[in-house]
Amino acid sequence: MQTKREEINRMVQDVKSLPALPGIVVKLRALAESDAASLQIIARLISSDQILSAKVLKLVNSPFYGFPGRVSTVSNALILLGVNVVKALVLSSSIFDLMEENVVGLWEHSLGAGVAANIITKRLALPDGEEISTAALLHDIGKVIIKIKLKEEAERIRLKVDGGEVSIREAEKEVLDVDHAEIGGWLGKTWCLPEKLIEPIACHHDPVRSVTYADRTAVVHLSDILIKASGFGYSGDDLVPRIQEAAWKKLNLSDHVLREIVDEIEDKLIEVKNFSLEIQSSHEGKV
Amino acid sequence: MQNIPLILAAPGMTLAKAVMRPDSESRMPICGAGTALTELLIERLDQMGIASVLVEGHPVLIEGEKTPEAEIKALDHRFRQVCEDPLMIRLKEIYKDRLIRLSEEWHANEA
Structure with a gap:
């Protein structure tokens, strides 16, 4: 008999069962995998879909990437962020739309984590900061899948969290036999995202399991915890998880630097809140 | 601010x-x-x-806005399961210090 865990894994592997992704995504996936495809060809493809271009540019210009100037073209977004990041943003845009409209607290938590990751990577002078921010932005994407595809189980998880001192992750494991981080990793594989995005998503609660991209995973782990500590947004429970010792050692931050990082994040979160309010009012305008 | x-x-x-x-x-x-x-x-x-x-400062009291004191209570509540962990204690202190600074700004404007 199929276990719940296997059932969910099969569901996530079946792209057709997920919210409809734009047809352009299939073409983009093929292009991004081809070495011959130039940035211009990929940019032209995305630009041919105005709604998709707008979504990509909206995220690129959101406070969490923190570019000093406004990124006004998809070509510039590709140059600044790289194909992998833009591909991940395009692939996740449909699901992210649902998050914006239906799970505002989680959307804010995710944006906040993206901001935190951006600030931490700059402090540590880690390369590929934008990719790490994107992994942080998408780290809880598994929760969105649970919310929209497993409605009855999501309600049971919520009741467990509300009823006692149980974290959402513990409740997910009890109800589903798998947590959102692992589901997010499965989704990343279904979408053919690069491993450097998948591993931080799948291991953000247990960074010691992250072998190839341990630095990136440690940043996403800490970003998630700092945003929960800040109380910004709502990721399904109000418990701050423990920072894993291995991740803390990997980042090698002093208390002084951590204090500066927290101050910088908290100041930036004011802008993120404004951005989120703008998005929400634009959704209300549509109704 | x-x-x-x-x-x-x-x-x-x-x-x-x-x-x-x-x-x-x-x-x-x-x-x-x-x-x-x-x-x-x-x-x-x-x-x-x-x-x-x-x-700068905290010149306006916005309806529904939590006072820094209420924010400190909420902070303690969020950290309730990790309040024995030395690293998490240090992290909480960083947030608490910030809220205390905000509280001082808030009350300076009240006065």
Whole structure:
């Protein structure tokens, strides 16, 4: 008999069962995998879909990437962020739309984590900061899948969290036999995202399991915890998880630097809140 | 520092962060941090479509906004399962110190 865990894994592997992704995504996936495809060809493809271009540019210009100037073209977004990041943003845009409209607290938590990751990577002078921010932005994407595809189980998880001192992750494991981080990793594989995005998503609660991209995973782990500590947004429970010792050692931050990082994040979160309010009012305008 | 809707901005408040043109691709600044707001400037910002500004201190009490004391209580509550862990204690202190600073700004404005 199929276990719940296997059932969910099969569901996530079946792209057709997920919210409809734009047809352009299939073409983009093929292009991004081809070495011959130039940035211009990929940019032209995305630009041919105005709604998709707008979504990509909206995220690129959101406070969490923190570019000093406004990124006004998809070509510039590709140059600044790289194909992998833009591909991940395009692939996740449909699901992210649902998050914006239906799970505002989680959307804010995710944006906040993206901001935190951006600030931490700059402090540590880690390369590929934008990719790490994107992994942080998408780290809880598994929760969105649970919310929209497993409605009855999501309600049971919520009741467990509300009823006692149980974290959402513990409740997910009890109800589903798998947590959102692992589901997010499965989704990343279904979408053919690069491993450097998948591993931080799948291991953000247990960074010691992250072998190839341990630095990136440690940043996403800490970003998630700092945003929960800040109380910004709502990721399904109000418990701050423990920072894993291995991740803390990997980042090698002093208390002084951590204090500066927290101050910088908290100041930036004011802008993120404004951005989120703008998005929400634009959704209300549509109704 | 407090983020306030422009409608609550008043002459004499000081900008804590530069205000940028919302319609410009290059995000040109309209006025810099440290600028004192005047009636004329607030009117101009309104005409340019600026919805909110970051000002120094905590000059406005917004409905539904938690006081720093309530925020500190909520912080303790969020950390309740990790309050024995030395690293998490240090992290909580960082957030608490910040809230205490905000509390001082808040009450200085009350006085």
